[in-house]
Amino acid sequence: KAGVTQTPRYLIKTRGQQVTLSCSPISGHRSVSWYQQTPGQGLQFLFEYFSETQRNKGNFPGRFSGRQFSNSRSEMNVSTLELGDSALYLCASSLSGQGTLGNSPLHFGNGTRLTVT
């Protein structure tokens, strides 16, 4: 079974631009979660989508948005990029999602490394 696929692997953007990152979950997984990872802040939760609906959201500004398609693939968008948005963005898929009490572990992709100059 193929793992979680994130594209692109690397991105370089300038301040003020916008960016779209893509995530294809493991086949059969209906939940996709997004995380931002930086050396200073560690792993921070952005949002989770399940069956095309945003189920949970972290504490990020409205510049960060996402969506999920009917095939469970997900995209996240960051508008008006700032230098502080430089990070590794990780996508994780799971069978039934977070907060379900059952064992539905998150499976991560290799991330998209975004550099904002």
Next chain:
Amino acid sequence: GEDVEQSLFLSVREGDSSVINCTYTDSSSTYLYWYKQEPGAGLQLLTYIFSNMDMKQDQRLTVLLNKKDKHLSLRIADTQTGDSAIYFCAEGGYQKVTFGTGTKLQVIP
């Protein structure tokens, strides 16, 4: 709220055992996970334990859970240089999965 704490750094000699510790606060956690992150990669699920278990062994990995103290540990036997990575513990419960800050394991040859 949920909070998961880990020490930042651990250094061991090749062949020794490594023990990475984690404490969590959410008593409603049902599953606890250990992930490994190598440079330039995402998080790889290593193992997990259900909250009503005390111990789980999986080849070189042993997970111990003290639910009373909300303490989780990961023991890696016969640590190899390939085990050098950042290890994250995570708790899953009613709300969402919460990750610790990660422990960087350095294996000295």
